Amino acid sequence: MPTPARINVLFLASEADPLIKVGGLGDVAGSLPRALQGFTHLVGDTQPELDVRLVIPFHPAINKDIYSPVLVAEYPIRTLDGDILAKAFSLDLDGLPVYLISGTPIDNETGVYSLDLEADGYKYVFFSMAALALVRKLSWKPDILHANDWHTAAAVYSVALQRPTDPFFRNTASVLTIHNLPYLGAHTSPALKEFGLPPAIHSDLPAWAQQLALPLGLLTADSIVAVSPGYSKEIMTEEFGSGLETFLSSRSEKVSGILNGLDTIKWDPATDSELAARFTSKNLPDRSINKSFLQSELGLEIDPLVPLMAMVTRMDPQKGVDLTVDALRELLQSDDVELPHFQTVILGTGNPILEDAVRMLEQDYPDRICARILYSDRLSRHIYAGADALLMPSRYEPCGLSQMIAMHYGCVPIARATGGLSDTIKDPAKSDDCTGFLFKKAASSALANAIRRALKLYRRQPKHWQEIQIHGMLQDFSWDRSAQQYIQCYRMLFR
Secondary structure, eight states: OOOOSEEEEEEEOSOBTTTBOSSHHHHHHHHHHHHHHHOOOOSSSOOOEEEEEEEEEOOTTSOHHHHOOEEEEEEEEOOTTOOEEEEEEEEEETTEEEEEEEOHHHHTOSSSSOSOHHHHHHHHHHHHHHHHHHHHHTTOOOSEEEEEHHHHHHHHHHHHHHTTTOTTTTTOEEEEEESOTTOOOTTOHHHHHHTTOOOOTTSSSOGGGTTSHHHHHHHHOSEEEESSHHHHHHTTSTTTSTTOHHHHHHTGGGEEEOOOOBOTTTSOTTTOTTSSSOOOGGGGGGGHHHHHHHHHHHTOOOOTTSOEEEEEOOBSGGGTHHHHHHHHHHHHTOOOTTSOOOEEEEEOOBOHHHHHHHHHHHHHOTTTEEEEOSOOHHHHHHHHHHOSEEEEOOSOOSSOSHHHHHHHTTOEEEEESOHHHHHHOOOTTTOTTOOSEEEOSSSHHHHHHHHHHHHHHHHHOHHHHHHHHHHHHTOOOBHHHHHHHHHHHHHHTTO
8 A cells, every 4th residue: 555645643642741741751752743743854755744643641630721722522432331431632732733531530540650550551441442532533534553552552452453344443554662561551451351352362472461451552563663773672582571572573573663762952951051051062171060060069079080970860670770879889999099089979769778778878978979869850950961971770771861861961871781772872892983881781790890991981081081972962862863763664554
């Protein structure tokens, strides 16, 4: 089937910045649809127009006064226990049509995600079914259904079930983006049954996965996209496959990886009003003003020659916070005379045990370690603009955003070679135009060795260090790059 002159893209997600954001998915859903909508040139001889519609739940926390959504439709969603009334509201977000869906399962939950996993499953299966019913109500046929993670995977499965007999969805192809595979929708089975979505008992899925939202979406998606090329390969391995590695390997021809982008307007050291001094790769020495400001703000010794490392993170074992604490202790106790004196700031909240470990490290080394157990966009910007290096020893990292921001701000990442980190960071050992330092094993000793390597280069070869900074700042992490690749993905589905 030839690519149509106009491609209708139904983009479903659980959150989208600036309407509401909890994590990285909010960044993606807030940026990618707008980049797709605004993209007018395609490689090749055809230039189809994209009509992208973003649909998210009308979470109670969304500010109704700021966005003034307008009611556009009311319609029933059928369940085994009777109909549930869904309401759809519309608004315009910088030229992007956005729909917010409400209904009892959404209205009853105050947060985007709930600790009651079964209620969460019910809410998002309801949302998925209501989003499909909405476009039918609007008589707007999607050519592409683009779903994200388990929260909207039920929509992919439902479209696949309807396609053979329903003219409305007969030509709708589906794309399912995996942002974090371990979250499979483990408690969605009752909701799927309630909304009339049967288990896939005669499929290639493992028996335990045949009635869970994300596996069912992966089973029936026409294209599966992981959020980095590296992660697309990792999910087919036992270490990262969450029990679906064999199944995903059998569908490898449908699996690809597209790196998430960075909002280069929101994150730009040349225009960031929070910084003590704005700068670009062309006036990099001005960046040192931000380092002195940060050292003063943190109560650390103000010395431009002392390397200042940082970690901006969610306090979670996935992020390797424990590896950082242990590696820093090893280095602080080291008698290596070639290792320069260093400072470190760790910013973030999360697991109380990890928070306490970071506090204890600061207590033991108050002149070297600064703990800030809080969320602060302002301080994070000061850190990216003032720190010399960013630590990202993630046990797994599907894509990662912090390393992109850090490089854009001239802060050199030191990270584990996993997922999107290995795709975005070039190590001096393997590249002349290096942008950071990588290590392979998820161990504190491996992180410590990578830090040693980085700090010794910082002290011995300051010009080389500056070249690494500049190489990082010149990387193209824009959403336009990602949008082009997604458009090519869409076009492949028409062949």
